[in-house]
Amino acid sequence: MKYDVVIIGGGVVGSSIAYFLSANPDFSGSIAVIERDPYYTASSSSLSTSAIRQQFGTPPNIAMSKFSMEFLRNVGTRLAIGDEPADIGLHQPGYLVLATPERADAQRAKNRVQRSMGVDIELIEQSDLARRLPWLNTEDLALGSFGVGSEGWFDGPGLMQAFRRKARAQKVDYIAATVTGLAMASSHRVGEVVLDNGERLVAGTVINAAGPWSAGIARMASVEVPVVPSKRCVFVFETPARIENCPFVFDTSGFWLRPEGQLFLCGIPPLRENDPDDFGLDVDYELFDDLIWPALAHRVPGFEQLRMLRAWAGLYEYNTFDHSGIIGRHPEVSNFVLATGFSGHGMMHAAATGSGVSDLIAYGEYRSIDLSAFRYERIASGQPIEEHVY
Numbered sequence: 144m145k146y147d148v149v150i151i152g153g154g155v156v157g158s159s160i161a162y163f164l165s166a167n168p169d170f171s172g173s174i175a176v177i178e179r180d181p182y183y184t185a186s187s188s189s190l191s192t193s194a195i196r197q198q199f200g201t202p203p204n205i206a207m208s209k210f211s212m213e214f215l216r217n218v219g220t221r222l223a224i225g226d227e228p229a230d231i232g233l234h235q236p237g238y239l240v241l242a243t244p245e246r247a248d249a250q251r252a253k254n255r256v257q258r259s260m261g262v263d264i265e266l267i268e269q270s271d272l273a274r275r276l277p278w279l280n281t282e283d284l285a286l287g288s289f290g291v292g293s294e295g296w297f298d299g300p301g302l303m304q305a306f307r308r309k310a311r312a313q314k315v316d317y318i319a320a321t322v323t324g325l326a327m328a329s330s331h332r333v334g335e336v337v338l339d340n341g342e343r344l345v346a347g348t349v350i351n352a353a354g355p356w357s358a359g360i361a362r363m364a365s366v367e368v369p370v371v372p373s374k375r376c377v378f379v380f381e382t383p384a385r386i387e388n389c390p391f392v393f394d395t396s397g398f399w400l401r402p403e404g405q406l407f408l409c410g411i412p413p414l415r416e417n418d419p420d421d422f423g424l425d426v427d428y429e430l431f432d433d434l435i436w437p438a439l440a441h442r443v444p445g446f447e448q449l450r451m452l453r454a455w456a457g458l459y460e461y462n463t464f465d466h467s468g469i470i471g472r473h474p475e476v477s478n479f480v481l482a483t484g485f486s487g488h489g490m491m492h493a494a495a496t497g498s499g500v501s502d503l504i505a506y507g508e509y510r511s512i513d514l515s516a517f518r519y520e521r522i523a524s525g526q527p528i529e530e531h532v533y
């Protein structure tokens with residue numbers, strides 16, 4: 144079998160690329176997506192908490208969020224199948240990023256970058272914060288950075304499935320198989336994608352959208368990418384406390400929380416010594432008991448009475464170089480395209496990635512959004528995108 148484009152990984156990133164490329168009237172080639180797990184049991188996209196923020200500190204990531212939010216607002220029609228609109232349940236109550244006096248200047252500097260990009264993020268000083276959000280303990284805070292109307296969360300697995308459905312309706316082949324190797328046509332070109340069912344797909348271009356598994360796929364082409372799996376645990380709790388229009392909250396202690404119906408979700412990055420770069424999905428319950436629960440009760444006193452109901456774990460495709468996406472053609476293996484390393488932003492940035500990568504394939508350049516800042520070459524030249532990681 145022969146395809147112009149073979150995408151490895153049919154999660155939200157691979158399926159977004161498949162959708163945008165197959166929707167592009169200037170591209171008439173054939174596209175296959177190879178996905179080994181049609182039920183997406185371990186895929187990041189099905190275990191994601193799927194929030195979107197504009198509050199980044201660098202223009203390339205802010206541009207990704209602006210583009211993707213615009214797409215998500217119009218997803219009903221963009222990903223409709225016939226008369227049936229897509230529905231991803233987009234909520235936009237905003238992100239509230241809290242800052243201590245020590246972090247306040249850094250937050251103000253980020254705010255200047257956000258405003259220069261036309262993103263309306265409000266800085267709320269402590270006294271105002273206490274008045275406007277009486278449920279929040281503000282005693283150790285200097286300010287909160289709040290973006291209503293362009294930040295929130297959505298049904299991420301629903302977005303992935305909507306991209307997939309639409310791509311299939313646009314004649315993309317989804318093949319349920321595992322990629323076991325890449326046969327090189329020369330040291331500069333991948334020739335074939337080798338599958339566990341014995342098939343070999345001749346490929347014009349190969350796209351690595353294998354999420355936490357993408358370093359293994361890259362190695363099949365003798366390419367190193369600094370992406371490791373990094374486990375993130377999500378805890379679901381109930382509480383008698385009611386908070387009207389509760390935003391997504393990033394606390395100074397590192398925990399995040401957001402409502403989900405009548406319940407709440409929360410999590411915290413693991414301590415480095417408890418983050419072993421493997422693919423295990425066991426929940427680390429002590430994170431909740433030791434770190435989250437005391438910090439939650441401090442920040443939202445009404446949460447002193449809460450009951451943790453359940454939890455799950457998923458993997459970030461964590462870019463150890465600079466925690467931002469690695470997107471674009473590999474400089475030496477010219478028909479090998481990377482779309483990985485999003486480090487907790489892959490769901491929110493999937494639409495921008497799909498559109499940009501589709502341009503790159505169809506036109507050889509970025510047109511809808513410039514993603515050149517995310518190029519692989521920045522790693523070798525030691526030029527990180529300086530983004531604070533949450």
Ligand SMILES: Cc1cc2nc3c(=O)[nH]c(=O)nc-3n(C[C@H](O)[C@H](O)[C@H](O)COP(=O)(O)OP(=O)(O)OC[C@H]3O[C@@H](n4cnc5c(N)ncnc54)[C@H](O)[C@@H]3O)c2cc1C
Nearest residue numbers: 152154155156186187188191194322354457488489490491
């Ligand atoms: C708990 C959690 C919370 C998150 N919260 C957010 C958030 O709030 N906002 C946000 O933007 N992002 C968030 N993320 C990150 C986001 O979910 C990911 O960045 C995104 O889903 C990555 O999508 P992907 O398609 O690259 O990877 P995946 O969804 O993992 O897809 C990769 C696919 O490749 C397939 N694959 C791998 N190897 C092979 C092979 N050899 N052959 C065939 N197929 C293969 C896998 O089966 C998988 O389905 C979160 C992630 C987690 C785990």
